[in-house]
Amino acid sequence: MSLIDLENNYFIAKFLLVEDMRHVLSGGPWQIAEQYVVTQQWKPGFNAKEEKITHMTAWVQINGLNVEYFRSDVMEKIGNLSGTIVKVDAHTMSQARGKFARVCVKLDLAKPLTPFIEVEGRS
Template sequence: MIHVIDMDCDYFLIHFSDEEDYSHALLEGPWMIAGHYLIVQRWRPFFLKSEHHVRKIAVWVRIPNLPIELYNYRFLWRIGSAIGHMLKIDRNTSIHSRGRFARICVEIDLAKKLVPRISVLGSELNIE
């Protein structure tokens, strides 16, 4: 069960009664309603919508052309930590069911420069 509070200025506070639903909403996006992307963030105590600017967001990052031998928890976690705050490894990536790209969920700070590529085994791989 969820409880939604309209906080005005296009902000909504959502209470989840189930931790699994909360994790799903936070980590399994991106989410869209009527063609508009939603930014889902953890609650910050003493949040003031009048002074709030979106600074950190959780994003799914794709790393194409990564050798499948590197689709392991430790290596992908290191890559994610170099990009931002690592949150999750995509299930299809972790069970090696997709070979075209690895996918990880990372919280990035929009005030910092985005990491466009990483160096792997002497090659530069783009981050999408």
């Protein structure tokens, strides 16, 4: 992979293998120095001076949820309360971790973030 720096903190990543590009686009969300990196496939006409980031994916941690709710249907409903569900953490789905659940959601940055979600009286 090689990086080309553009204006406004944008980069173009060039990949030798299509599989590597797919992994970066679908395997995230990615963080560098605890900051989320927004990835998207190149589109013709991209202008780094004018482009605005309107959506991003992020992990949402859900604390205090009973393990019996660690099911894909429940996680999808909970995740969709804060954004659009992208995927559920593998440890959550396998119930390997019980302290919290994690879901990856696509967030609309034009809308306010939801700091708390209440599930059966718990937030």
